Amino acid sequence: MEGESLLERIVNGDENPRDLPLALLRRITDDFSAERKIGEGGFGLVYKGILRNGIIVAVKRMYLNAHTVDDMLFRREIISLMTINHQNVVRFLGFCSNTHYMTIKEAGSGEIILVNVRERLLCLEYISNGSLDKHITDELRGLEWETRYKIITGICKGLCYLHEEKNISHMDFKPANILLDDHMVPKITDFGLTRPNENSTTMGQHFGTRGYLAPEYENTGKISVKSDIYSLGAIILELVTGCMSVPDKNNVLRRWRHRWNKPPTLLQYQQVTRCLEIALQCRQQEPEHRPSISEIVRSLSQISPCFDEDDMLDINPLELWLPSVLKKEISCSIELTNNTRNCIAFNIQLPSIQYSAQPDKGIVQPESKYHVQIKVQARDVREHDHADKFIVQSMKLSEGLRDEVITENMFHQEAGEVVDEVNLMVVYGTMNPQKYMPAEVDRPYYELEKKLQDSDGTPMSFPLDFLKAITCNFSSESILGEGGFGEVYKGVLSSGSIVTVKKLFDIHLKEDAFQNEVCYLMGIKHPNVVQLLGYYAESIWETMEFPSGSGKRVFAEKLKRLICFEYVCNKSLDKHISGIVRTHYTCTLFLSICLSI
Structure with a gap:
C-alpha cells in the first residue's frame, strides 16, 4: 500500500x-x-x-x-x-x-x-460538482446571477494563468472541460496534452468542439491563444443567457430583472452588460480584433458598486395586466417595499392623462411597505402591439423630511443623488388579469420570448399550461379559425405580441414520430412560409367506453398535439381575392403576391 x-x-x-x-x-x-x-x-x-x-x-x-x-x-x-x-x-x-x-x-x-x-x-x-455544461440554463432558472458571475471571473483568471504564466493554449475550451467544486469554484481541465500539434493544418476529430472553435482554427488549423478567447466568448454567452447566439442586451436585462423579481442594482447591471460586451469582443472573426485574456480580467476587475445592493425599493408587480376593452374606470395597486434602514422617497411619472396614481410621490419608511393606487380611465384600447409604462423613481432620503416636501425636482439626476429608475409596464391583452396574474405567466412568457429570439431551428417544447394561459384556456373569444387539421387560436404574450396556436385534431403519431416531424418542419425557413415556433405533445393512457354506449371499457392511448407558429395579421388570401377590383389593388401588388407564392 x-x-x-x-x-x-x-x-x-x-x-x-x-x-x-x-x-x-x-x-x-x-x-x-x-x-x-x-x-x-x-x-x-x-x-x-x-x-x-x-x-x-x-x-x-x-x-x-x-x-x-x-x-x-x-x-x-x-x-x-x-x-x-x-x-x-x-x-x-x-x-x-x-x-x-x-x-x-x-x-x-x-x-x-x-x-x-x-x-x-x-x-x-477529483471535482465533485461535475462539469459546467450540466449547469447551463437560461436566465429564468438554474444558477443565480452572483454564482454565474463568480464562475465567469474564475474561468477568466484560470485561463489568464494558463496563457500568461504557463504559455499553454487549451484548444478544446468548452463548458464540459470546466469543472465545479462544492463551492461552485470553476476549475479548468483537459489542457496541455489535449492540444494538437501546432504545425497541424487540419483539425482531427478529437481536437475541438463545433460552436466553440475559432473560425481560423476550424478552417485552416491555425492555432493561437486567441482561439481560446473565441471559445471563452461562447462560454460567457452561455453562462449569461443559456445559449451561444448573439443576444439583445435589453432583452437579456429584462429577463434577468424578472428572475430577480426586481430591477437590477447598478452593480448587477454593470456585470451583465460588461460580460455581454466582453463575449461579443471575444467572438470577433479576426483573431487580432479579440482582446487578450489579461485585458478581459482587467475589464472585469474594474466593475465596482456605486451603492449597496439593497439601497432601493422593491416594486411588485413589474407589469400591470389590463383587459383590452375598458368600458369603465379600473383600478389596481402596486406595492413598494423598503427593506433598508433608510427612508426612501419615490416619484411616479405617468404615461398619459388617462392614468392617475394616488399618491404619485411620497416616502417609504425603513423596513415597511407602501401601496400606491393606480386608476385607468375608460378608453378604447384597440389592438396593442406595445405597452404603456410608468417610471418609478426612488432615492435615499435624509431623516426628518415629510411626504409633503417631496418634489419631482428632487429626482433630477443633476441633483447629485443616486436615483433608481424602474419601468413599470402596462400590458393590454385578452387575458383576464385576475385569472392569469403576472407571477403565473412571467416565466413562461420570457422563456418563450427568449426562445423566439434565439431559435436555431431545433424543436421547442412549450408547457400546456402556458399555451392555455396565452389563449385564455382556448376560449371561443381566442378562436381565429378552423381547418381540416384543427382549430386555430390567437395567443397573446405579456408584451402584447401575438402568436398562433393550433390545437390539432386526432394525429395518429407516436410522440417521438411527431417530434421528428416537427423538427423537420422547424428547419424550414423562408419569408414566404409561415414559421413554426414550437409544439406540445403528450400521450395519456386511460380507460374509455368503446364502442360508445356498449358499456365495454378499453385501455386506450389519448393523444394531445398542439403547434405554435408566427401570427400573420392580414389573414388568408381567399379573403382578399374577391375584393381586388373593388379595393383597387395595384397590378404591381398583385404581381408581387403571385411571384412570392
Missing part, C-alpha cells in the same frame, strides 16, 4: 506530483471498471479512483496521439503540468507512462504475435 500512501501525501500537499505505478492506478479504479467510469472526452476515459482512507481522485486513461505516444514528448508535457498551481485550474497529482509486451492472436490467421502496449495516464484532483 506504499503507493497509496504516496498518493495521499501528494493530495495533502506534502509531496510534489510524480510518476505513479500502473498497478496503483489499476487498484484504486477497480482495474478501470465500467462502474468507476465517470466521464469520456475526445482525449480519454476518466475513472474515479478511491483510496483506502476514502480520498477520491480522478484518473484519465488517455488515447494515444502524436503528443502521448512518444515518451519524450509526453514527459516534456508532464514537466509543464507539474508546475501548475492555480485555484481555477484542476490540480495535477501525477502520471503514469508504462510500456509492456503481451501476446495476442491475430484475427484471421490465428497467428500468435507479440505486441508493444503503451499506457499513458494522468491522475488529477
